[in-house]
Amino acid sequence: MSIRTGFAVAAAAMVLATGAYAQETQRPPLEAYGALPSLELVQISPAGDQLAFVTVIADDRAMLITDLSAGTAAGGLRIGNAKVRDLQWVGEDQVLATTSVTAAIPQLGVPRSEFYMGQIFSIEDRSLLRIFQRNRDVLPIMFGPPRVRQTADGPTIFVRGYSPSNAEDLNLFRVSPGDGLGRVAVDADLDVEDFVLDPEGRPLARSDYNERSRKWTLLLPRNGRLTTAWTVEAPVDSPYLLGQGRSPRTIIVNASREDLAPSEGSGEDGSLSNLFEVNVDTGVWEPLKFDGHPGFLMHHPRTGLLIGSGTTGEDGVTYNFTDPMAARVWAAIDDAFEDGAPELVSWSDDLKQVVVFTSGTGDSGVYRLIDLDNGTAQIVGETYPAIKPEHVGEVRSVHYKAQDGLEIHAYLTLPPGVTDPSNLPLVVLAHGGPASRDVMTFDWWAQALASRGYAVLQPNFRGSTGYGLAFLEAGYGEWGRKMQTDLSDGVRHLVGEGIADPAKVCIVGASYGGYAALAGATLDLGVYRCAVSVAGVSDLRRMVQWEADQGARRDNQTVRYWNRFMGAERTGDRRLDTLSPARLAEQADAPILLLHGKDDTVVPIHQSRIMASALREAGKPYEMIELAGEDHWLSRSETRLRMLAETVRFLEAHNPPQ
Known part of the structure; x- marks a missing residue:
């Protein structure tokens, strides 16, 4: 069976299975959008024989493992309300789940923070081990991402850990997956920022950053120890390590080096504009050139060597593989998706079994498993199965000019079934960051609002990533200024096109987007009928403090x-x-809804409480809702749905779609 035929068979099976539902024309309930994805973190095992993924069962998360050859469940673990951040295979027999919890460590003077823990699940005996479980003098917390390497002792986990008895140390440990015991692999203090490890777990390089001197240092191996190879002063933008290079004794560094020839297109990419491949034995830096300007790099799942890059553009993610085999594999997969841009999720060590993800107009999110040997494509599962293709609103690319002539790119999500938009009620949905961006995918928040009759505009305003370094830097110093009017310029563009009703516009956002919502009601006056801020910043000076x-x-x-x-x-x-909505509450010209998680460790909840107090004293209409047990990322289904329901209620009260 060809890959294309395999897609057709899989698609037909999905249509037959959901045909009865297709007759239902009513819009899905908000629960369909506000629920956690029914499937996420899909990872194929190194040999390509098993799949591990996180699913939702009765509102609780669970990790399941499927034996692909037998087509049966190979094991599972009920996780409950824990927040699962990542899954990694440790060989073929164990899976490492990274979870997180919000807590403080008063005895160490550590404020309320998000802490990450590693739990190793054994498929054979269904046992569960916690990383550092047997270390009496090490906190059961992972400081940094865990890395799995195939050492002479078998699969081994490398991760940094902290011992309260050695307050200045944050060592790199090698953890045995058989007992969870960590042994110090490399001594490291608090200035050590990152390591690059070879396939055996040996350090190829280390980076340090000293806050006092503001210097970033690269250390390379010399005579059996890591020694300083290059140092640069970096008050704000530090260089950083990006793993191994194309050959075993090279690493990748993203750094601005005026003394060396920059990589092609340097300064034109918002993220990786100064890539160098450094030989750790000779110390020689070579510019690393790609076709286009990458936003991220791709490494081989077994060797860890650099094999390509990826770029997020207006139509989705595109990949540029320098490894010939990887290039052939991806070309075959990409050709099979004529109407979409598949995203690479994971693949086996031989690159023959690949998990991809698609979403967008008419697609609420589907994971597929591609088998190159058999030429088949199987649907693993849907992220939002209750939201059928006919309920997914069309997403369009929009371009418009800001007041100063800068071109802004945005996405416009239309209510399902609308193909010729005219005079629609509009919601401006501002992204967080602000050094981030929206993309051409299914966005559960935008689609939920569109399903209630609103057109939803998501501008990638100046300061967003993915449009070049100059575009990113254009946002510096523009909080509440041009970054804000970039949003309302989008409103004026849609009004001019006859798409939006100028009298029926609200603004919504989270994190920086929450700030933008508050600023829309207090700084950029006369545009919005209401504003919804989720975990937004209201007092800039107090936030920096x-x-x-x-x-x-x-x-x-x-x-x-x-x-x-x-x-x-x-x-x-x-x-x-002068840019802080809480200091300008008396100017507010629209009702404001504030929502904030009590466990937010990125933007503390007092930012919303300050705003609520200022609005109350100014006699302005507002509502304040505190979300118990929620963090900055809306990680819990109950509170995510609460946020969505309250947002829709508030919008419909102050800007009814009909």
């Missing part, structure tokens, strides 16, 4: 980053008050 209080040094790199983006010269700069 809070960031300063979190670090060991008040003048830390994070603080310097936010001061630059917000337009402040120093911590405590009172000029930020």
Whole structure:
């Protein structure tokens, strides 16, 4: 069977299975959108014989493992309400699940933070081990992502850990998956930022960052130890390591080096514009060139060597593989998806079994398993099975000019069934970051609002990533200024095109998008009928001050980053008050809904409480809803749905779609 035929058979099976539902014309309930994805983190085993994934069973998460050859369940683990952040195979017999919890460690002076833990599930005996479980002097917390390497002792996990008895150390441990015991592999202090490990788990390179000197240092192996190879002052934008290069004794560094020839297109990409491949034995730096400007790199699942890159564009993700076999595999897969842009999720060590994901117009999200040997494609599962193709609104690319002439790209999601939009009620949905971007995929939040009759505009305003370094830097110092009017310029564009009704526009967003929603009601006046802020920043000066209080040094790199983006010269700069919605509450010209998770460790809940207090004192209409047990990312189904239901209720009350 050909790959294309396999797709057709799988698609036909899905249509037959859901044909009865297709006769139902009513829109799905909000629960269909607000629920956690029914399937996520799909990972194929190294040999390609098994799949591990996280699913939702009766509102609780569970990890399931499927034996592909037998077509049966090979095991599983009920996770409950724990937040699962990642799955990794440890050989063929074990799966490492990374979970997180919000907590504080008062005895160490660590404020409320998101802590990550590793749990190793054994398929053979269904047992569960926690990383550092047998280490009495090491906290059962992972500081940084765990990495699995195939050592002489078998699959081994490498991760950094902290021992309260050695307050200045944050060592790299090698953890045996058989007993969860961690042994120090490399001594490391708090200045150590990252490692690149070879396939055996040996350090190929290390990077350090010292807050006091503001210097970033690259260390390479010399005579059996890591020694300084290059140092640069980096007050804000540090270089960083990106894994192994194309050959075993090379690494990739993203760094600005004016003393060397930059990579082709340097400065034109928002993320990886200065890539170098460094030989760890000779110390020689070579510019790394790709066709196009990559947003991320691809490494071989077994060797860890660099084999390609990926770029997120207007129509989705595109891949550029330098490894010939990987290029052939992906070309075959890409050709089979004539009407969509598949995303690579995971693949086996021999690259013959590949998990891909699609979503977008008419597709609420589907995982498929491609078998290159058999030429088949099987549907693994849908992320939102209750949302059928006819209920997914069309997503269009939109371009318009900002007031100063800068071209802004946005996505417009239309209500399902609408093909000729005219005079629609509009919701501007601003993304977080702000150094982030929206993409051409199924967006559960935008689609939920569209299903209620709203057109939804998601602008990638200046300061967003993916449009070049100059576009990113155009956002510096533009909080509440041009970054804000980029949003309302999109409203004016849609009104001019006859798509949106100028009298029926609201603004919604989370994180930075929450700030943008508040600023829309307090700074950019006369545009919006209402505003919904989820975990938004309301007082910029107090937000930066809070960031300063979190670090060991008040003048830390994070603080310097936010001061630059917000337009402040120093911590405590009172000029930020003129851009802070909480300081401008008396100017609010629209009702405001504030929602915030009590466990938010990124934007503390007092940012919304400050705004609520200011609006109350100013006599302005507002509502404040605190979400118990929720973090910054809406990780819990119950509170995600609550946020969505309250948002729709508020929109329908102040900007009814009919």
